[in-house]
Amino acid sequence: MLKVSMGVLAMVTFLESQFEQQERRPLSLTDVRVDRIVAGEKNLFVVRDDLLLGGTKERACVSFLENLGGSEDEEFVYASPFCGFAQVALARSAQVLGQTSVVFAARDPHFDDLRMHTYSKLAESLGAKIVLCESLAEAHEQSVAYAAESGSYLVPLGFDHPEFRSALKAAIKTVWAKIERSVGQPIRRLWLPVGSGTLAKCLREVIPPNVEMHLVNVNVLTESDSRIQAVMELPNTVYQTAPESFNEACEHMPEIPSNLHYDAKLWRFLSAEGEDGDLWWNVAR
Structure with a gap:
């Protein structure tokens, strides 16, 4: 686990370097890349949607x-x-x-x-x-x-619009089978950051109901917001909240490109509480 404390200038340089990497490693919208990463003695898998120019959405x-x-x-x-x-x-x-x-x-x-x-x-x-x-x-x-x-x-x-949710669920259905083949074993637990909750709600409707979803709220919205309340009520989910405010960058940075204010904030939980074979959906970088 890599712990990072960045100044503003270093953070900007880091983000810009990720964009340069992105230009060298394109990914089509109908394809998906799953990498294996190691946290201690655990083998984890990550959906690399950071390789899409606009991320999962x-x-x-x-x-x-x-x-x-x-x-x-x-x-x-x-x-x-x-x-x-x-x-x-x-x-x-x-x-x-x-x-x-x-x-x-x-x-x-x-x-x-x-x-x-x-x-x-x-x-x-x-x-x-x-x-x-x-x-x-x-x-x-x-x-x-x-x-x-x-x-x-x-x-x-x-x-968070019916037309978008419908399109996103169709897209998830297209890539989920590819993700399962890439992992090569039954997916039991999926980790996902929560901003507005749109992706979490769509995934819960599409992926197998036995897959336990671990959701980390990154504090874009307060827990009193109806959208977050809806996420907290999703079946077969474990809900947690990042300790950092939304404006704060994460304290525990993974070794792949990940949004410092969103996706990367679940790494502290995944690296500490994740189990062998867990899947992380990295939405953007």
């Missing part, structure tokens, strides 16, 4: 935008946490479809001034217009007002 986002029935000049609006990776998935998918995206993104809180996080810069490089806001709450407020005035389509946090 890119698997369903193009289909989602198409199913909304928008025209070629449709504009999609989204309010993003400062380091949320859905903004990247949206920007990439809109780019593929020749549509436009506007992301109201919370500023990077590690700087005193109004500055984009590296992921917002990546979304911008993929064609998204970025509007920086002081917080996620302000981003949400401004995105709602903008969509109402412009007539653009407002995409909910975490893409």
